[in-house]
Amino acid sequence: MTERRVTFLSRGSRFSTEADASFLELARLVGLSLPSLCGGRGKCTKCRCQPRGPVTEPSALELEMLTDQELARGIRLGCQARPLGEVELDIQEEVLDKGGYVELAVEPEPLLRKVCLELPPAALHDDLSDVERIQKGLGTPIRVGLETLRWLPAALRQGAFRVTATLWDPGDGVTELLAVEAGDTQDRAYGIAFDIGTTSVVGYLIDLFSGKEIARSSRLNGQQPWGADVLSRASHALEHARGVTDLQTAIVGTLNQIIADCSASVDPRHVYYMTAVGNPIMHHLALGLTPTTIALSPYVPVTRDGLSLRAADLGIALPNAQAYFLPLIGAYVGADTLGVILATGLDASGEIRLAVDIGTNGEMALGSRDHILACSAPAGPAFEGAEIRQGMRASAGAIDRVRILEDVRVWTIGDVPPKGICGSGLIDALAQMVRRGVVDEGGRLLPRSDLEGKLPPKVLERVVGQDYTWEFVLSWDPYVTVTQDDVRQLQLAKGTILCGVRILMAELGIEATQIAQVCLAGAFGNFVDKRSALGIGMLPPAIPPDRILGVGNAAGQGSRMTLLSKSVRRRAETLARRVEYFELSKHPRFEEIFIDSMSFAR
């Protein structure tokens, strides 16, 4: 079976992903954009592109909208065509994911430098050891690790004693010789910033001197066979003697796939630095540490410290790279949240900001440069469409927008007949159902009899079922509904988030109106309709929609910023000590606020 994988080429950089979606969606996923006026409905034909590799057959819409000449040349509509295997595709437009970030540009301030040395060759009358020769050339004492010693003699002689030394200064006063390469390679110094998510892992290959992104790749986390969520993975580690090893090997395999994806662009030997963020369980598993103490009461991590080590010591295929795992904030608030705080600039802001990262779990941080509080709000995966009867990921056929006027109107990704409903569609649907009274304040999907006369007839007839099992039909053909259970799942999820926000506000002693900006991180934040998010009450109603900002993969952005700058790395170390972790359930009014937060009252 051929693996599905798309690589976009844009201005010399490569962006690859293995997600299943139209090229229009995939470009958006990797932070690029194909032009589109009609929102991916196949009408504007602006998203014409020329994928190279196995793709779906042209749809009826494409046969209609494209000329025979275009079709013969392999021109396709990005919103319609989808990859079936290894595909490459050029994008002229360069719209990297700059939009929305509060803190965007980080001035490169690398932890390493490269020096080209022209050394006198070893001779009978000049018999310094290779290390002494390099030290003499540099004029400074250096520490040399075993791996570098193993390659040093060959590099020196291959380069006829003209070599480039890569020097690493981690800040403990001793300079380390990371690598020695034959000839002048001063222009080549790369790093990879990883964001290790429970579901997917993204790697950004960056030129450490210019800050330019060279390649990007995302892969499904190879730990999938051991469950979709962190607790299933922790269970495997707990119950099997080799559990941690299984999971560590799997995640390192994924990192190595991403490195291989990026290797078309640079030689992995020229990658000298990698950073990684992840939630505490991903962090522990990537390092081969047991996550069981996090998973079981009293929930403590093995360590919260930022960890520096050789990437190769973890089995990562970067022979010369130093690895830095950003510190954790608490047992359930990880380096990913720290990345979000760095990227959204909470710690530098004079105003109060709220950052909410909704992935398979939800974490949030509230504060300013004076004080930051963070908590974990275990919202569960309902916002990603999981545990919803007809829920699905944001891919073709997913209902992603819903409006209820005289009747219900739905939009789907790729404008194809609906197959199910994704997170943003669910929130849209629920917000509309609440607004029209189909769902009451308590979250009950009302019986049709209670709604008679209050809804237009075409909407009313979509309320189907009987006592306790009422459903609301979004689409008759194909038949897609939102059930009472689905509403309850979403209610719990949104209630958890709101409860977290309210408790952090209470702890910080502030009102919702004092929050200058709400940053919604993760894919969710980019796709959700802000008014619908407010409409279901997952954020305090006093927050105006224009203060809500989707900031994309802010955790990954924090990893990138740390990779590029030693100041940001120091900032991360300080932050991990400064951010106060708050365990929601410890709040004296937790139950009351939690129950109250479940309400759909506006």
Next chain:
Amino acid sequence: MTERRVTFLSRGSRFSTEADASFLELARLVGLSLPSLCGGRGKCTKCRCQPRGPVTEPSALELEMLTDQELARGIRLGCQARPLGEVELDIQEEVLDKGGYVELAVEPEPLLRKVCLELPPAALHDDLSDVERIQKGLGTPIRVGLETLRWLPAALRQGAFRVTATLWDPGDGVTELLAVEAGDTQDRAYGIAFDIGTTSVVGYLIDLFSGKEIARSSRLNGQQPWGADVLSRASHALEHARGVTDLQTAIVGTLNQIIADCSASVDPRHVYYMTAVGNPIMHHLALGLTPTTIALSPYVPVTRDGLSLRAADLGIALPNAQAYFLPLIGAYVGADTLGVILATGLDASGEIRLAVDIGTNGEMALGSRDHILACSAPAGPAFEGAEIRQGMRASAGAIDRVRILEDVRVWTIGDVPPKGICGSGLIDALAQMVRRGVVDEGGRLLPRSDLEGKLPPKVLERVVGQDYTWEFVLSWDPYVTVTQDDVRQLQLAKGTILCGVRILMAELGIEATQIAQVCLAGAFGNFVDKRSALGIGMLPPAIPPDRILGVGNAAGQGSRMTLLSKSVRRRAETLARRVEYFELSKHPRFEEIFIDSMSFAR
């Protein structure tokens, strides 16, 4: 096939070896002694012992000297019986190899300490990470490596938060947490000092707090399949892509065998430190560094620095141990010579001393606390009986003593009929032959006709052969001779040593009479007859025999001293910079002195 291996048990310590010799000889090899009055001739019966395991059948001498009851109980004569497989043997007498060392006792001054901590258990209201908990208990910041992090949670919980922390202070200002063990293990802290020889490897298991030797084991260097000498090994590394890996794997295998031998005494997890000395090529190969730059002109090592690393990073089966490889002095004067200088105290002495380590290669150092010069004198293995027609190692049947009076009298190891001649026997034989004029000043074995009337008839008739191929018969039955070629080999070897000594003396501007002590290191130094060594002129004749001291395995002793004491480790680092390496062939009068040194004139 059962492996031959003898373990002596003495006052709770274990000393094991796989050499092939009588128990009397084996005890001497591991630094112990069985009582003996007759010198191993089976006459005094003082060496009675009770080996447990497969041994040779009782000899005629034993059947004569031992009672039937003794024989029935397995009592044997140590000078006669030999092991045939795995044998254990108790020795009451404790005579460790203290004799002869200039610098004997090193006050333990460990680089690590163990602290037993009674920590409050993790709880919902006390949710520090495991690392923070340990740090709080210690009251000091610590660095924690990945392996320790992996074991930390289990150790804490297994010990119900009562644990023993092993703290390592390498002197760079940061304390490292080497290990955490459940319960109170403060009394268990061990180290292994290795001496990695080209032929054999010795490991000393030491209690780091008391300095007591717990076990000792010697094994043949597992690199034997790739040649007996360092240059054959280097050739393999040069000519095969995986050559260095082959050789590194082999030597690490040998170290791990030695660790396994010592594991009867302690758990390898309680071994926190290992030191290693070896010649530069053994040093490089053990670390997986290419030895080719040492072996080929212009002969430079990859590094001369002392190297600290995790033993496990080399594949050494000591999961918690820090490894320290002592620094090298030059491309052909290694950490073994540094060990000899440490053990003989050259660097602390007010008088001038000469240390000569004769193994498969010869290295020497001359000087005092003011200035030390070292060189390599590539004497070759003739002194070990190699490249000698009937040469053999010092084992049963080897002629080890020769006297020429009215006839030739020879003594053999184990007092059995002669099979060949070992190094000390060769030097004895040659010294006697020179004294009696059988060999002239130039090293020519004179024709019988030239000797007629000058030798007793029984001695004269031992000169056999013809032009250029004269031989001297040491034993008629079995027939053992010393050939002209043998004399030439020894002449080259002794000339090389003497040339080295004379050039170092010249460089230092001293006379032989100013040398207060000559320390002969290695097995050779222990067994050679000092007068014979002077008799063949391998040392300047002006040195009185009573200034010559056999100091045993001084290189290994230097490794032990470094293991025990951080002061000695610092001394080693300083010494490596202070000792001046002198390349003999660079001396302007090298050829003249070398040729002159080959003379047998007294």
